[in-house]
Amino acid sequence: MISVQGVSKQFGDYVALDDVSLEIRDGSLTALLGPSGSGKSTLLRIIGGLETPDSGRIVIHGDDATNVPPQKREIGFVFQHYAAFKHMTVRDNVAFGLTIRRQPKEKVAERVDELLKIVGLAGYQKRYPSQLSGGQRQRMALARALAVEPRVLLLDEPFGALDAKVRTELREWLRRLHDEVHVTTLLVTHDQEEAMSIADDIAVMDNARIEQVGHPRELYDNPSNPFVMGFLGEVSQLAGRLVRPHDIAIAAESVAGAHEAMVSRVIHLGFEVRVELMLTSGEAVSAQITRTEADELEIGSGDIVWLRAAGNSTLEAI
Ligand SMILES: Nc1ncnc2c1ncn2[C@@H]1O[C@H](COP(=O)(O)OP(=O)(O)OP(=O)(O)O)[C@@H](O)[C@H]1O
Numbered sequence: 094m095i096s097v098q099g100v101s102k103q104f105g106d107y108v109a110l111d112d113v114s115l116e117i118r119d120g121s122l123t124a125l126l127g128p129s130g131s132g133k134s135t136l137l138r139i140i141g142g143l144e145t146p147d148s149g150r151i152v153i154h155g156d157d158a159t160n161v162p163p164q165k166r167e168i169g170f171v172f173q174h175y176a177a178f179k180h181m182t183v184r185d186n187v188a189f190g191l192t193i194r195r196q197p198k199e200k201v202a203e204r205v206d207e208l209l210k211i212v213g214l215a216g217y218q219k220r221y222p223s224q225l226s227g228g229q230r231q232r233m234a235l236a237r238a239l240a241v242e243p244r245v246l247l248l249d250e251p252f253g254a255l256d257a258k259v260r261t262e263l264r265e266w267l268r269r270l271h272d273e274v275h276v277t278t279l280l281v282t283h284d285q286e287e288a289m290s291i292a293d294d295i296a297v298m299d300n301a302r303i304e305q306v307g308h309p310r311e312l313y314d315n316p317s318n319p320f321v322m323g324f325l326g327e328v329s330q331l332a333g334r335l336v337r338p339h340d341i342a343i344a345a346e347s348v349a350g351a352h353e354a355m356v357s358r359v360i361h362l363g364f365e366v367r368v369e370l371m372l373t374s375g376e377a378v379s380a381q382i383t384r385t386e387a388d389e390l391e392i393g394s395g396d397i398v399w400l401r402a403a404g405n406s407t408l409e410a411i
Pocket residue numbers: 104107108109127128129130131132133134135136283
């Protein structure tokens with residue numbers, strides 16, 4: 094387990110981390126999710142020893158690592174822009190950490206072959222980094238980070254510089270890779286879909302603090318505050334409460350506790366239908382229902398309907 098205990102960090106007057114505590118389970122893939130500038134990279138760098146906290150402790154697998162230099166923490170790093178050795182082949186880049194540790198040549202070759210197979214670059218040993226695509230380079234970076242059998246893998250927006258399609262592919266690939274190698278992994282991302290789709294746990298950060306930690310589903314269903322709710326998915330406001338658009342039930346007739354609204358627009362998205370509405374207060378609300386529900390309601394612009402929050406994940410708006 095990685096335990097971050099009351100860590101604070103300032104850059105001049107700027108508070109980058111404000112008394113942050115977090116526990117990362119052994120073997121888990123945990124996402125550190127938050128908007129730009131919330132302190133994610135600073136926390137990751139402190140865990141990796143690339144930055145020193147002003148106060149607090151980092152405990153890795155029971156050992157206080159706060160003052161241990163990065164190369165002694167048994168941590169693998171992958172950043173958004175991977176600095177590969179351009180004059181070295183893929184094989185030599187991946188072997189680098191093992192070679193400088195003076196491992197026997199045969200053992201290194203065996204390990205490199207195995208890693209390149211794991212990351213899907215088996216035929217690429219002799220290429221140079223410039224002969225790889227961006228996605229392949231990041232997979233090589235992962236292989237290189239894994240080569241020295243780190244206890245922890247720290248990934249800072251590893252797919253951030255890639256186009257959307259490759260990014261989605263690599264994200265699924267990373268999940269499968271993690272299921273194979275099980276190394277405790279911390280992934281920094283500002284992309285909620287990325288975090289939701291691959292992480293076992295998500296720690297949501299905002300303004301130098303961790304707002305909430307939990308399984309993706311738990312955070313989505315039971316956000317502890319409006320920030321977490323809004324960051325993890327779409328939010329509508331219904332009479333002073335925040336609610337997910339698909340948790341708004343639409344009825345053709347008045348029911349107890351429901352709010353009258355007029356349909357302004359019906360947008361067919363395929364299986365789902367988005368209904369834009371206006372409450373009698375003039376407030377706009379978006380609801381999302383299935384096509385079957387929309388067909389049953391025979392809903393159209395100008396119709397008067399009644400809305401209520403059907404799910405239990407509502408929060409008071411502030
Ligand atoms: N070495 C530094 N010197 C001064 N300010 C810094 C330094 N490193 C980070 N900061 C500031 O600390 C704040 C938090 O940065 P950090 O990189 O941790 O955020 P982040 O959540 O990872 O954001 P991003 O996704 O944009 O990288 C930012 O406002 C940043 O400008």
